[in-house]
Amino acid sequence: MYSEKVMDHFQHPRNVGEIENASGVGTVGNAKCGDIMRMYLDIDDNGVIQDCKFKTFGCGAAVATSSMATELVKGKTIQQALEVTNKAVMEALDGLPPVKVHCSLLAEEAIHAALWDYAEKHGIKIEGLKKPKSDIHEGEEEEGEDY
């Protein structure tokens, strides 16, 4: 059911782990399925993301999107990181099955939460960043055909 890229990132997830004294840490939970993701960012003084690590309690898609998201934000500026949406992550993974689209939101929201934490700690405001919800509620529904 998963693409080869998803399976690759699931089997060999990049950047699993924690960053001690991280610049920002964000934890989000997915109300739809109960999964949880924590993202650690190490941001240098120029606002460039030097390192990024994650821990995920979730399905194969959650693990793979976490892994891909960390790869995508590494080396990026904060503003560039905000453009790493769930769509971008999914594209980088050659897509996800429809029921798994919501999983990719975890990664996007976790990045945002970590950035928010960073901003709060440093007393700055990041343009275009909203306070993350602790739970993600949206996500595409299948067309109105479910039982």
Add this chain to the structure above:
Amino acid sequence: MYSEKVMDHFQHPRNVGEIENASGVGTVGNAKCGDIMRMYLDIDDNGVIQDCKFKTFGCGAAVATSSMATELVKGKTIQQALEVTNKAVMEALDGLPPVKVHCSLLAEEAIHAALWDYAEKHGIKIEGLKKPKSDIHEGEEEEGEDY
């Protein structure tokens, strides 16, 4: 679906045909399925059935029961012939499938109709013989499970 005896009487029906100047002729129709049977009796002065022939427009079971019925009444007295019920005919044929039970009523009623005709022609009354209906309506229903 039919017993060997039924198939035998269907393939080689006994006493098919007509009797000219028969002592009694009876024709009955089956309201349930629209089938028709005509029975010819040749009865001698002692009230013994010397010959019996039939014509049938009907299913395999109708043909076989006609054939068996003629065999059973041949050589019998009128009173004995009255005992050739549809049950007796069915037994002699090693049974019929449930949906085909009504077919055997055709034979019984055809005998009765022919005897009635004989009685009317000779101005006699046969003990225990009721005026035959032109249509047979009864017949076992399958237990209350039909659609």
Add this chain to the structure above:
Amino acid sequence: MKKLIYLDNAATTKTAPEVVEAMLPYFTEHYGNPSTVYSLGGESKKAITEARETIANALGAQTEEIYFTAGGSESDNWALKATAEAYKSKGNHIITTKIEHHAILHTCEWLEKHGYEITYLPVDENGVVKIDELKKAIRPETILISVMFANNEIGTIQPIKEIGEIAHEHGILFHTDAVQAFGQVPINVDEYHIDMLSASGHKLNGPKGIGFLYIRKGVKIRSFIHGGAQERKRRAGTENVPGIVGLGKATERAMATMKERTDKEIELRDYLIDRVLKEIPYTRLNGHRTTRLPNNANFSFQFIEGESLLIMLDMEGICGSSGSACTSGSLDPSHVLMAIGLPHEIAHGSLRLTLNEEITKEDLDFVVENLKRIIDRLRSMSPLYED
């Protein structure tokens, strides 16, 4: 053993050997439940997707518009009951015909007991639905028109495109029972304005116990069989993977050979019809002379009864069927033959012969010779026949 001449292909067909071949691996090798995560289930899932695509292509439909069922009867029940339920707020009136299969008619009777009104359209003497009657029957509260594509007894093909257009002009959903037509005649759901279509595997050399319902995107019907999330949550039950694969293969086969096969069948069918009508007196053809299924011939022989005829044909290795009451559990004579205006005793003596691609001219010659002999014999036993 005597050669079998199987002329009851409208009742069911032999499963094609290559269909069985295609199914086999899904019993003992790729037996995984397609709803599972592991790769064994993935094999099943892929096979189902392929079958769905094949079928969608055959109808000019989209893949996700095909829903697998256990056969034609379930598809018919589902289409009617679920439409009735889903569109109740719009209306309670359904239009169908007097000559539908019992899977439609008995479902309609059930709906009548549950507050719906059904109009049963009459047909002409050839079994063609009367279009003017259809137009007259339409009401504001009509939610569904269900007309079979081709009749299972007399083979008449209905003016489906015209009916579909009328339905859509009035904003009414259109369902067709294509159990007899699918794989035999070209069908395009868009061109014919079909919203739902029923089909059954075993009528086209596929397996028994599998069928499908085509449901156009946007039609709001829900489940008939509730439970697991299979078939996009519209039809519960662990997928019958071998059955689905078999139906896919049978469809592929039927579509690939359709032109050639039915051309040959039409030629032989017409040969049979011509000989029977010419050589057996007091005989009529039932159904439309030309607008009929390629493999269907249906005759009424006066003065004789169908079951007796069938048994005698069987003794010669010939399998046919009859609209005679005596052959069915129900004891009612065929409602289709009644609807085209046959009197009871003529309906009684009817014989349906439905060909397949293996039937030859020699087979049919053998059939005709036997028919002549058997009909003579039965007529000589009949109290209705005075020659």
Add this chain to the structure above:
Amino acid sequence: MKKLIYLDNAATTKTAPEVVEAMLPYFTEHYGNPSTVYSLGGESKKAITEARETIANALGAQTEEIYFTAGGSESDNWALKATAEAYKSKGNHIITTKIEHHAILHTCEWLEKHGYEITYLPVDENGVVKIDELKKAIRPETILISVMFANNEIGTIQPIKEIGEIAHEHGILFHTDAVQAFGQVPINVDEYHIDMLSASGHKLNGPKGIGFLYIRKGVKIRSFIHGGAQERKRRAGTENVPGIVGLGKATERAMATMKERTDKEIELRDYLIDRVLKEIPYTRLNGHRTTRLPNNANFSFQFIEGESLLIMLDMEGICGSSGSACTSGSLDPSHVLMAIGLPHEIAHGSLRLTLNEEITKEDLDFVVENLKRIIDRLRSMSPLYED
């Protein structure tokens, strides 16, 4: 290729080769429609009768009390909806449990929308229905009690006899979904006071897409699928002859080997349970320790998520299943694991392993070793696990 260790036999089973063997002639040789008059149809009819007898014997039922369907889901839908319809004048209340299969639960939800009231009984921490709650739930208008024989996820076997007795004391019909139990544990419909029972072929090494509903003589339910006069006019649709033959053969096989097979399975199951509980920390067994299906083991591993676990097991050739939300289309975590009181995140990390007769101790050793490794790895990735 890696050896496949198939431990998802509760989802579906491999069709036994001798079952496929038994089915084969009915595709291409005895393919006649059993409702026909000629001898070719007679072969099919005989085969169906034999299968029906085999199944009836397995249940201590009468032959004519077995009705073939397309599977467990259809049987469940039929039993509930048709009972509700037939006994409407008596009442509108049905009692079932919180841990039924969706084929029961979603049907109940449908019934709720159609004027019926449903009581969903709770279960204890082992998944056993609370008998005192059952007694309290009974009302004068209760028409049906439906309790599954054994649960498909956690394997717990219910006190069916006791429930049947209570139902019959109160003059209430009793249906049991025995899809998981039939062929695995002895069942006698008279002893257990069962009025209706659902089963599905593919759960006992029979084919997919075939099942049956046992209906005790005298129960007044009618058709769910309307149409032709098949199955004593109670279930329309051309009979799936190969499927029925396969189900008959599978039943014969399951009954003949039951004692020996399940003794062995119980031994291996307990070996697996003991090792896992002893060797993997933060692990619990779900379902009753002993009163459970012979082949069912169900664990919850804290801090990890089921789908990831399944995919990693699959890479080692091990097929299992999970009550995790992430593996299902619905995204709801297993209602069964919720009903026995597991918190959401623990239900998430559950794994069901269901054995078959081919599984060996060596297979299970391989499974346990891999489980340990994979669970370690997933825990190290988990934000919930702080070691």
